[in-house]
Amino acid sequence: MEKIKMHFLENRKQYGYVNFGSVWEKGKVNRSDSFVLKVNEEKCELQSRVTAYWPDGSVKWAAHCANIKKEAQQITLEASTKQMEPKSFIQLTKTQGAIVIDTGKMKVAFANQGNYLIQEMDLDGKKSACQGQLIAILEERSEDEEIIIKKEVPYQSIIKETMIEEEGSQKIVIRISGVHKNEVTQREVLPFIVRFTLYYHSDEIHMTHTFFYDGIPEFDFLKGIGFQINCPLEGKLYNRHVKILGENGVFHEAMQLLLSWRPPIADSIYQKQLEGTFLHFDHEGDNKTLEAIEDMTIWSSYRVIQNSVNHYLIQKSTEKKNCCYISCVDGEKAKGVAGVFGENGGLMVGMRNFWEKYPSSIWIDEMKEDSCKITTWIWSPEHEAMDFRHYDDIGHANAYYEGFHELGATPYGIANTNEIILKGVTNRVATDIELDELYETIQKPAVLIASPKYYYEKKAFGLWSLPSYETTSQKWLEKQMDLAIEFYKNEVKQRSWYGLFHYGDFMHTYDRNRHCWRYDMGGYAWQNTELVPTYWLWYAFLRTGREDIYSLAEAMARHCSEVDVYHLGEYRGIGSRHNVIHWGCSCKEPRIAMAGHHRFFYYLTGDHRMEDIFEDVKDADFSSLHMDPLRFFYDKDKMVFKTHARSGPDWSSYVANWMTQWERKEDEHYKNKILVGIEDLKKAPLQLTSGSDYEYDPESGHLRYIGEFATGGSHLALCMGAAQIWMELADIIEDEEWEKMIADFGVFYFDTPKEKERKSKGITQSREFDHGYMAASMAAYGAHYYKDSTLANKVWKSLFDVIYTFSDKKGFEPVTVQENIFSKGLLEIPWISTNVTAQWCLNIIVALELIKQELKKNPFDYFE
Numbered sequence: 001m002e003k004i005k006m007h008f009l010e011n012r013k014q015y016g017y018v019n020f021g022s023v024w025e026k027g028k029v030n031r032s033d034s035f036v037l038k039v040n041e042e043k044c045e046l047q048s049r050v051t052a053y054w055p056d057g058s059v060k061w062a063a064h065c066a067n068i069k070k071e072a073q074q075i076t077l078e079a080s081t082k083q084m085e086p087k088s089f090i091q092l093t094k095t096q097g098a099i100v101i102d103t104g105k106m107k108v109a110f111a112n113q114g115n116y117l118i119q120e121m122d123l124d125g126k127k128s129a130c131q132g133q134l135i136a137i138l139e140e141r142s143e144d145e146e147i148i149i150k151k152e153v154p155y156q157s158i159i160k161e162t163m164i165e166e167e168g169s170q171k172i173v174i175r176i177s178g179v180h181k182n183e184v185t186q187r188e189v190l191p192f193i194v195r196f197t198l199y200y201h202s203d204e205i206h207m208t209h210t211f212f213y214d215g216i217p218e219f220d221f222l223k224g225i226g227f228q229i230n231c232p233l234e235g236k237l238y239n240r241h242v243k244i245l246g247e248n249g250v251f252h253e254a255m256q257l258l259l260s261w262r263p264p265i266a267d268s269i270y271q272k273q274l275e276g277t278f279l280h281f282d283h284e285g286d287n288k289t290l291e292a293i294e295d296m297t298i299w300s301s302y303r304v305i306q307n308s309v310n311h312y313l314i315q316k317s318t319e320k321k322n323c324c325y326i327s328c329v330d331g332e333k334a335k336g337v338a339g340v341f342g343e344n345g346g347l348m349v350g351m352r353n354f355w356e357k358y359p360s361s362i363w364i365d366e367m368k369e370d371s372c373k374i375t376t377w378i379w380s381p382e383h384e385a386m387d388f389r390h391y392d393d394i395g396h397a398n399a400y401y402e403g404f405h406e407l408g409a410t411p412y413g414i415a416n417t418n419e420i421i422l423k424g425v426t427n428r429v430a431t432d433i434e435l436d437e438l439y440e441t442i443q444k445p446a447v448l449i450a451s452p453k454y455y456y457e458k459k460a461f462g463l464w465s466l467p468s469y470e471t472t473s474q475k476w477l478e479k480q481m482d483l484a485i486e487f488y489k490n491e492v493k494q495r496s497w498y499g500l501f502h503y504g505d506f507m508h509t510y511d512r513n514r515h516c517w518r519y520d521m522g523g524y525a526w527q528n529t530e531l532v533p534t535y536w537l538w539y540a541f542l543r544t545g546r547e548d549i550y551s552l553a554e555a556m557a558r559h560c561s562e563v564d565v566y567h568l569g570e571y572r573g574i575g576s577r578h579n580v581i582h583w584g585c586s587c588k589e590p591r592i593a594m595a596g597h598h599r600f601f602y603y604l605t606g607d608h609r610m611e612d613i614f615e616d617v618k619d620a621d622f623s624s625l626h627m628d629p630l631r632f633f634y635d636k637d638k639m640v641f642k643t644h645a646r647s648g649p650d651w652s653s654y655v656a657n658w659m660t661q662w663e664r665k666e667d668e669h670y671k672n673k674i675l676v677g678i679e680d681l682k683k684a685p686l687q688l689t690s691g692s693d694y695e696y697d698p699e700s701g702h703l704r705y706i707g708e709f710a711t712g713g714s715h716l717a718l719c720m721g722a723a724q725i726w727m728e729l730a731d732i733i734e735d736e737e738w739e740k741m742i743a744d745f746g747v748f749y750f751d752t753p754k755e756k757e758r759k760s761k762g763i764t765q766s767r768e769f770d771h772g773y774m775a776a777s778m779a780a781y782g783a784h785y786y787k788d789s790t791l792a793n794k795v796w797k798s799l800f801d802v803i804y805t806f807s808d809k810k811g812f813e814p815v816t817v818q819e820n821i822f823s824k825g826l827l828e829i830p831w832i833s834t835n836v837t838a839q840w841c842l843n844i845i846v847a848l849e850l851i852k853q854e855l856k857k858n859p860f861d862y863f864e
Contacts, residue, residue: 004077018447128424140220206419242364252432265288304338305359348423501563507527508833532839535596577589618660646694723775740785747786792851803840
């Protein structure tokens with residue numbers, strides 16, 4: 001049977017529970033087959049599910065979960081016709097009001113209704129936590145005779161549905177959806193989906209928290225949103241401890257610090273307390289100590305607050321009315337892990353990307369009570385409220401490339417997803433090592449992958465190349481692609497591309513005069529998946545297996561699938577084109593939101609949140625009834641169909657959505673919509689090369705040919721991932737005519753004007769075929785298909801020409817600006833744009849696969 005060698009990604013956790021994906025050759029693995037994981041030649045318990053099928057019904061992708069011990073040297077996954085029975089099971093029980101999960105180490109009850117998502121969490125038979133709920137604060141603003149009034153309105157979660165999303169021997173996923181509700185006004189706002197993942201014999205709860213913005217931007221400012229849970233505390237106040245993981249160690253204090261001037265307390269007692277030892281005194285021998293304790297300050301509240309990318313602080317308070325918080329520690333980047341402990345034990349919490357997605361905080365309050373509150377704030381109330389309004393009240397289409405002149409900024413329906421972890425301990429204070437381990441688990445979770453060679457041989461995600469260094473040209477190209485990755489890695493840090501609604505995105509165009517990106521210039525600011533940097537990063541990872549690239553791509557997948565996409569309302573399934581504000585552009589299009597951007601992350605990890613995303617976009621073509629992408633270019637009264645779709649990037653994006661739904665769910669409806677569109681394109685005068693503007697009917701999937709006009713230019717049909725989508729689709733449907741259509745489009749793009757006129761009989765004279773390097777993948781496909789070395793040389797020349805034009809042969813080598821407001825010793829590439837970078841790298845990756853043999857040995861031969 002089929003077998004895959006797997007390994008842990010470097011600079012990630014190298015053991016423990018790991019969720020990973022596997023890809024299989026068409027026809028090799030049946031849906032009835034089992035999967036066997038061997039670690040150091042011994043079988044390891046494994047939970048599996050199929051995530052995608054080939055058209056013949058065989059398994060294409062599967063998702064797995066396993067608990068792998070430390071020092072795993074050999075890890076292999078194989079498919080087997082024998083059914084494997086697990087030896088151990090995580091237990092699930094349904095009661096009238098809850099779903100109870102027993103991992104073997106802890107029991108957790110998840111509610112079916114009410115405010116509290118987690119009713120109770122018991123560890124080793126003791127209650128570790130209870131009453132876990134979501135909370136939010138909306139800030140309402142008003143003005144009265146120049147007096148600005150800000151009112152903070154609290155909301156708490158109301159459960160609408162609790163369901164079991166995945167159940168197996170090794171893990172269970174509980175999905176709870178609902179809204180935040182104010183009990184006074186009864187207003188419901190900010191819908192949520194929260195997933196809780198529990199593993200066999202584990203004492204951790206992994207939480208994926210998604211919230212949606214459905215407020216009114218001029219009225220609803222987000223002051224805070226997070227998760228709050230109660231933690232029972234027992235014992236004396238001086239035996240109640242707080243630990244917070246800072247960037248250089250652990251902040252550790254007890255509520256009452258046993259250091260006294262008069263009467264004095266032995267230093268050994270204070271030292272034991274700071275070591276986390278529970279202390280016990282008797283009234284006979286320790287009366288002076290007890291007397292001193294009566295006069296000691298009781299610190300009942302602690303907070304770690306990341307209020308900017310470069311600053312956090314830890315504060316504490318007695319929690320007495322009209323008393324202040326005092327500062328304990330200041331630093332740059334907190335790690336987002338904290339815990340509270342009493343004589344009965346306690347609870348640790350961790351938040352992923354704590355400083356990267358600031359403003360965030362962890363509050364530990366009411367420690368002097370029988371039950372304290374731990375709140376992980378995804379948006380911290382200490383910070384200025386999130387303002388969802390647009391930056392201007394007019395559009396800037398001409399000067400600043402901002403789509404249309406109409407103002408189309410709306411955040412209604414965007415989302416944000418964040419990860420939180422809970423871990424209990426009993427009868428002790430957790431060690432510093434345990435906090436570090438929890439940080440590693442949440443921040444750098446284990447990633448199990450196959451080799452680049454394996455993914456390449458199985459043609460995972462279509463056509464792409466492995467790195468090649470046989471000639472000077474190949475080495476030069478590989479170096480440029482490495483330099484591009486290094487530059488953007490550094491830019492994330494250097495430009496502080498961080499924050500809850502920014503982290504994961506890149507910027508669009510550089511301003512060489514100001515030595516910064518055009519962060520304030522309309523469509524030149526945030527990238528929002530324009531020209532698919534998503535595809536560039538994921539293919540760069542697949543061909544190298546590098547963890548740093550994976551982390552960039554993972555962060556981009558989370559951001560772009562949430563913030564740049566509409567998940568609610570009339571725009572559901574489409575996204576906002578690039579802008580100063582992520583949701584600011586008047587162009588709302590499917591290309592920004594398409595499933596193609598995120599299939600990589602989903603199939604490599606089995607991430608359940610991505611399944612929601614795919615459901616959101618599968619019928620994105622119906623959103624074009626509300627937002628026709630060509631609404632300003634055609635007279636609606638003269639149309640036969642209700643809306644438009646360009647063959648690319650609109651229809652190609654729909655194909656990515658439908659292809660994903662078809663392979664995931666074996667849904668023939670979406671397969672048929674693809675085939676209907678292909679048949680319509682076959683009937684066009686130049687087949688796929690025609691158009692690219694078509695009228696479109698979302699109900700049937702039919703494209704209606706309306707002539708040879710490509711709104712925005714012919715390159716726009718290809719540069720948003722269409723080439724990659726169509727080539728991967730060719731592997732799936734095995735339609736020889738479709739393959740020829742792709743090849744012919746690529747050939748035609750690079751034809752001379754005279755050849756274009758001859759082939760089209762003059763009908764494409766008004767169309768522009770600019771930016772040849774963006775069509776290089778299609779043309780390389782054509783050159784490979786027809787074995788056309790002349791075309792292959794044209795393709796390579798176009799790819800080298802664009803770098804020569806922009807960089808004067810220097811490529812992606814950065815230069816240093818010594819004195820600058822943005823950074824001392826600023827590294828910059830003055831000509832850089834993410835459009836050029838993403839498209840150039842992506843097309844190089846494909847061209848090296850299809851026409852490498854036609855590449856001249858010396859790169860500077862192309863610069864003559």
